[in-house]
Amino acid sequence: xxxxxxxxxxxxxxxxxxxxxxxxxxxxxxxxxxxxxxxxxxxxxxxxxxxxxxxxxxxxxxxxxxxxxxxxxxxxxxxxxxxxxxxxxxxxxxxxxxxxxxxxxxxxxxxxxxxxxxxxxxxxxxxxxxxxxxxxxxxxxxxxxxxxxxxxxxxxxxxxxxxxxxxxxxxxxxxxxxxxxxxxxxxxxxxxxxxxxxxxxxxxxxxxxxxxxxxxxxxxxxxxxxxxxxxxxxxxxxxxxxxxxxxxxxxxxxxxxxxxxxxxxxxxxxxxxxxxxxxxxxxxxxxxxxxxxxxxxxxxxxxxxxxxxxxxxxxxxxxxxxxxxxxxxxxxxxxxxxxxxxxxxxxxxxxxxxxxxxxxxxxxxxxxxxxxxxxxxxxxxxxxxxxxxxxxxxxxxxxxxxxxxxxxxxxxxxxxxxxxxxxxxxxxxxxxxxxxxxxxxxxxxxxxxxxxxxxxxxxxxxxxxxxxxxxxxxxxxxxxxxxxxxxxxxxxxxxxxxxxxxxxxxxxxxxxxxxxxxxxxxxxxxxxxxxxxxxxxxxxxxxxxxxxxxxxxxxxxxxxxxxxxxxxxxx
Amino acid sequence: xxxxxxxxxxxxxxxxxxxxxxxxxxxxxxxxxxxxxxxxxxxxxxxxxxxxxxxxxxxxxxxxxxxxxxxxxxxxxxxxxxxxxxxxxxxxxxxxxxxxxxxxxxxxxxxxxxxxxxxxxxxxxxxxxxxxxxxxxxxxxxxxxxxxxxxxxxxxxxxxxxxxxxxxxxxxxxxxxxxxxxxxxxxxxxxxxxxxxxxxxxxxxxxxxxxxxxxxxxxxxxxxxxxxxxxxxxxxxxxxxxxxxxxxxxxxxxxxxxxxxxxxxxxxxxxxxxxxxxxxxxxxxxxxxxxxxx
Numbered sequence: 001x002x003x004x005x006x007x008x009x010x011x012x013x014x015x016x017x018x019x020x021x022x023x024x025x026x027x028x029x030x031x032x033x034x035x036x037x038x039x040x041x042x043x044x045x046x047x048x049x050x051x052x053x054x055x056x057x058x059x060x061x062x063x064x065x066x067x068x069x070x071x072x073x074x075x076x077x078x079x080x081x082x083x084x085x086x087x088x089x090x091x092x093x094x095x096x097x098x099x100x101x102x103x104x105x106x107x108x109x110x111x112x113x114x115x116x117x118x119x120x121x122x123x124x125x126x127x128x129x130x131x132x133x134x135x136x137x138x139x140x141x142x143x144x145x146x147x148x149x150x151x152x153x154x155x156x157x158x159x160x161x162x163x164x165x166x167x168x169x170x171x172x173x174x175x176x177x178x179x180x181x182x183x184x185x186x187x188x189x190x191x192x193x194x195x196x197x198x199x200x201x202x203x204x205x206x207x208x209x210x211x212x213x214x215x216x217x218x219x220x221x222x223x224x225x226x227x228x229x230x231x232x233x234x235x236x237x238x239x240x241x242x243x244x245x246x247x248x249x250x251x252x253x254x255x256x257x258x259x260x261x262x263x264x265x266x267x268x269x270x271x272x273x274x275x276x277x278x279x280x281x282x283x284x285x286x287x288x289x290x291x292x293x294x295x296x297x298x299x300x301x302x303x304x305x306x307x308x309x310x311x312x313x314x315x316x317x318x319x320x321x322x323x324x325x326x327x328x329x330x331x332x333x334x335x336x337x338x339x340x341x342x343x344x345x346x347x348x349x350x351x352x353x354x355x356x357x358x359x360x361x362x363x364x365x366x367x368x369x370x371x372x373x374x375x376x377x378x379x380x381x382x383x384x385x386x387x388x389x390x391x392x393x394x395x396x397x398x399x400x401x402x403x404x405x406x407x408x409x410x411x412x413x414x415x416x417x418x419x420x421x422x423x424x425x426x427x428x429x430x431x432x433x434x435x436x437x438x439x440x441x442x443x444x445x446x447x448x449x450x451x452x453x454x455x456x457x458x459x460x461x462x463x464x465x466x467x468x469x470x471x472x473x474x475x476x477x478x479x480x481x482x483x484x485x486x487x488x489x490x491x492x493x494x495x496x497x498x499x500x501x502x503x504x505x506x507x508x509x510x511x512x513x514x515x516x517x518x519x520x521x522x523x524x525x526x527x528x529x530x531x532x533x534x535x536x537x538x539x540x541x542x543x544x545x546x547x548x549x550x551x552x553x554x555x556x557x558x559x560x561x562x563x564x565x566x567x568x569x570x571x
Numbered sequence: 572x573x574x575x576x577x578x579x580x581x582x583x584x585x586x587x588x589x590x591x592x593x594x595x596x597x598x599x600x601x602x603x604x605x606x607x608x609x610x611x612x613x614x615x616x617x618x619x620x621x622x623x624x625x626x627x628x629x630x631x632x633x634x635x636x637x638x639x640x641x642x643x644x645x646x647x648x649x650x651x652x653x654x655x656x657x658x659x660x661x662x663x664x665x666x667x668x669x670x671x672x673x674x675x676x677x678x679x680x681x682x683x684x685x686x687x688x689x690x691x692x693x694x695x696x697x698x699x700x701x702x703x704x705x706x707x708x709x710x711x712x713x714x715x716x717x718x719x720x721x722x723x724x725x726x727x728x729x730x731x732x733x734x735x736x737x738x739x740x741x742x743x744x745x746x747x748x749x750x751x752x753x754x755x756x757x758x759x760x761x762x763x764x765x766x767x768x769x770x771x772x773x774x775x776x777x778x779x780x781x782x783x784x785x786x787x788x789x790x791x792x793x794x795x796x797x798x799x800x801x802x803x804x805x806x807x808x809x810x811x812x813x814x815x816x817x818x819x820x821x822x823x824x825x826x827x828x829x830x831x832x833x834x835x836x837x838x839x840x841x842x843x844x845x846x847x848x849x850x851x852x853x854x855x856x857x858x859x860x861x862x863x864x865x
Binding site (some may be wrong): 139362364388389390391392395396398403404405406407408417421422458464468500 | 757758759761762763764766767768769776777780781784816
């Protein structure tokens with residue numbers, strides 16, 4: 001369980017037998033005219049009892065590498081390697097049939113999305129027991145006993161009950177445990193985990209990583225794939241950084257974090273927002289500044305003065321939902337104030353009521369009690385007809401920008417529509433200007449959101465929100481679907497736009513690191529209530545509530561000494 | 572996940588080899604079946620708009636001496652009991668059959684759209700009422716419902732069209748209701764509300780067009796079905812009346828001679844089958860394209 005913090009570096013003097021040894025791995029997709037080489041000559045080895053982290057942005061080839069290591073690169077993929085050994089045996093010429101025998105027995109896989117990785121119609125006990133029956137020929141009763149043991153091993157609450165539940169009846173953390181249990185079922189020498197903690201609450205994240213560290217402690221080799229260096233640095237012995245299908249840097253975790261040599265590694269490190277003070281751009285500063293140099297002081301901007309009348313003020317908000325006869329209070333007596341040019345961060349785990357608060361402020365749903373006022377005037381009590389002309393003043397961006405775009409519309413039409421809603425003249429100059437403000441090329445106006453990357457989509461969503469010239473911007477998990485480096489660029493952008501337009505921001509996130517970096521004020525929410533609220537630095541440095549302290553403890557940060565980029569005066 | 576990663580990778584490689592070249596190459600290829608269906612649909616279109624371009628004889632010209640000649644170079648599909656050229660009559664009948672099929676589908680869609688919209692957006696009471704009415708309509712076999720309409724208003728092509736349209740409406744209503752409900756709660760409708768757009772504008776510009784995308788694909792499938800139904804009614808003598816060259820009516824007329832002159836029934840029947848097949852293939856192609864876009 002102590003593996004949840006920084007694991008001790010593996011003893012380098014003890015020779016470790018490699019469970020996975022790959023040299024010169026190449027994976028090519030497509031044929032004929034333009035084959036795409038996703039992986040271009042990667043060397044990778046994972047020793048027994050070792051946790052190796054494969055880190056890189058989307059498109060760096062890390063998932064393809066992991067899949068190739070399991071013989072799952074997919075139809076249409078051509079996998080070549082000079083050396084490719086799984087637990088000591090050469091698998092370069094393994095047939096699909098042989099691969100089926102190797103998977104599960106020699107290598108277990110933990111996928112990112114536990115909801116789609118488990119069959120919704122089968123109890124998890126049967127799902128996990130499959131591997132045991134298939135590979136060991138265990139009878140159902142014996143398999144069940146083993147599954148119970150496994151569920152206990154991964155710390156599943158009430159294993160005797162959960163074994164008969166289907167995946168839909170379990171929480172995200174429990175599903176991830178079930179997946180890990182099925183990956184560990186045959187006690188494979190190699191466990192591959194592809195983004196196992198993305199989209200999980202920080203507390204659950206820590207426990208899932210702890211489970212993988214424990215598997216390594218029992219002698220398995222663990223290959224951990226992630227875009228987030230801070231997450232993997234908790235348990236990884238070695239880090240392998242991928243970019244554009246090649247390894248750009250590899251070494252013991254501590255060394256790589258303390259003295260990164262490659263710019264891409266430095267970028268991954270800089271993108272972790274947790275300990276970067278408010279107002280300091282994450283990636284905005286030129287990368288030429290060495291890691292040993294302090295950040296340029298002028299980059300820190302003074303916070304906008306407080307004490308002005310709030311733009312948005314919520315008092316005593318209550319909202320309850322009744323589903324199937326049982327009533328849940330999603331939001332319970334919440335007070336919030338948003339001020340011009342300042343940011344309020346709202347943190348909480350999933351199900352804490354954060355999104356309902358956003359919907360109440362946006363007047364998309366009516367409060368059962370309490371009021372929201374906009375610039376001192378009535379807002380939540382207004383009849384919809386009277387509110388509609390005012391709506392443009394509160395903009396919003398969501399976690400899934402793609403879902404917030406009409407699938408029939410291209411970027412240009414989306415923006416023109418929003419400009420018109422804000423009362424502006426929706427010409428192509430205005431569209432180009434908006435794209436420029438979010439640092440996108442005006443050529444993108446002609447594209448469909450489908451053809452954009454996740455980061456570009458979120459920028460278009462921000463541009464659309466700005467188009468209506470709002471005073472307030474509600475950001476509901478604005479970056480949680482993005483890679484850390486992309487996340488960092490989007491956060492820098494929001495910060496910059498707030499300064500330019502004097503926007504009042506509400507940033508909602510389950511990631512305390514994001515919220516802390518962005519916020520002047522911080523509110524911590526749990527079970528619909530605000531546990532504590534105050535200046536961000538005060539809440540973060542001296543939390544009054546035990547729950548806040550746990551959130552801070554669990555939030556991903558680089559597990560190395562103080563980052564050189566941090567302003568020395570900050571601590 | 573790897574799929575997403577690959578997409579963004581493909582995009583990162585350069586604009587010139589975007590989605591289409593890296594991943595889409597296999598899926599964008601047009602299937603030969605779709606090409607054949609398109610060609611047949613083009614033939615039907617010409618036969619509808621300008622049948623004389625395709626005809627080898629006047630469709631209603633009687634030549635008693637040539638009666639019952641089997642298919643030959645002069646008469647591709649043979650001749651009927653009055654010596655009329657079956658091929659030219661089949662071409663002539665395309666317009667009537669397709670018109671009945673298309674208008675019946677349009678009627679079904681229109682009624683389905685109204686019922687679906689009322690159910691989805693009119694509140695829980697209306698949803699309940701429409702839902703029950705729909706279930707009653709579903710409980711009747713479609714052809715029985717059509718017969719009921721014909722009993723009330725008398726036989727004829729117009730009544731047959733309305734009858735077929737009515738009996739397909741409940742199916743469309745259900746699908747449209749589901750589409751409208753899911754779009755009503757979608758992120759982009761919420762985004763439009765936040766921008767301050769009014770409910771009618773949101774319905775007209777976002778909800779309706781997006782609900783109609785899958786329905787359009789479905790309607791293409793429905794046209795083929797409606798042609799079969801309309802032909803069935805004509806076959807029963809309740810739709811188009813002789814001597815009109817309508818496929819169902821031609822089938823009915825040829826039935827008497829089915830043992831001696833097979834070509835009287837086989838060729839109109841084949842046209843019905845091919846039309847249904849072609850619209851189904853095209854409908855599926857549209858659905859598949861729509862699926863990729865979503």
